[in-house]
Amino acid sequence: MHWYTRDLKDPTELLSSEYSAQNLRSFLWLTSEVPHLDPIDCNRIFENSKLLKILDFGDLVFNQYPLGIENFVLLRYLKLNIPSLTSIPSSLCNLLNLYTLDMPSSHISEAPSDIWKMHKLRHLNFASIKLPEHPGKYCNSLENLNFISALCPSSCTEDILARLPNLLTLRIYGDLSSHQSLLSKSLAKLLCLESLKLVNESNTPELPSILLSEYQYAPWQS
Structure with a gap:
């Protein structure tokens, strides 16, 4: 196995690099010196990198979703920072080998x-x-x-x-006051859950204890 590392001040340097990006298996951006990357440049850099399995842009911020990501069908790990993104392109769901989808700055109003x-x-x-909701197909x-x-x-x-049977860690964020009864009952479906964090946007006091009043803990959690 051959490993190749290269220190770049700007990822666009790959466009003129003597090293062909078509051989890339992993790309990790570890510096904050270049805070933004144009999606067009991203597409030009990686358009021939069909063997990519790890694509991690770290703290690099995109103004919009970079087209062409769905072509990296071998991807297992993807991290993108796109604060303006509110919906996931359905084409992204074609990355059937993906293990990790990390988009920590995106508020998605509904996934496809x-x-x-x-x-x-x-x-x-x-x-x-x-x-x-599950489409049934x-x-x-x-x-x-x-x-x-x-979530x-x-x-x-x-x-x-109930369709997430092996979920171990769950963080819920939003207005919990409107979903108290729903949460109390539905959380009981997560039999493997080990860590639960509730982040409430409403002003209802002591909401977490109210939410969990109906939650039935597994014997090993008691």
């Missing part, structure tokens, strides 16, 4: 229904994300998913959480 076909997903990290569950942050309260239905 095709996210349910990403059966290898293990880690979903967003500023907030609303999962859609894919596998019944995302059985490999073990981490979600931060919108409206997505915490019994049906949706």
Whole structure:
């Protein structure tokens, strides 16, 4: 196996590099000296990098979603910072080998229904994300998913959480006051849950204790 590392002040230097980007397996951006990258440059850099498995832009910020990401069908790890993004392109759900989808600055108002076909997903990290109801045409569950942050309260239905049978860590973010009864009952579907964090946007006092009043802890959690 051959490893190649190169220190770059700007990722666009790859456009003129003697090293062909088509051989890239992993790309990690570890500096904050270049705070933004134009999606057009991103597409030009990686348009021939069909073998990429890890694409981590670190703290680099995009103004919009970079087209062409869906062509990296071997990707297992993807991190993008796109604060303006409010919806996930359905084409992204074609990355069926993806284990980790990390978009920590994006508030997703609703993910596409095709996210349910990403059966290898293990880690979903967003500023907030609303999962859609299961469309009924894919596998019944995302059985490999073990981490979600931060799920919108409206997505915490019994049906949706029951389709995440091996979830270990869950962070819920939003107005919890409107979903108290829903959360208390639906959280009981997460039999493997080890860590739960509730971040409330409403002004209801002592909301977490109210929310969990109906939650039935597994014997090993008591």
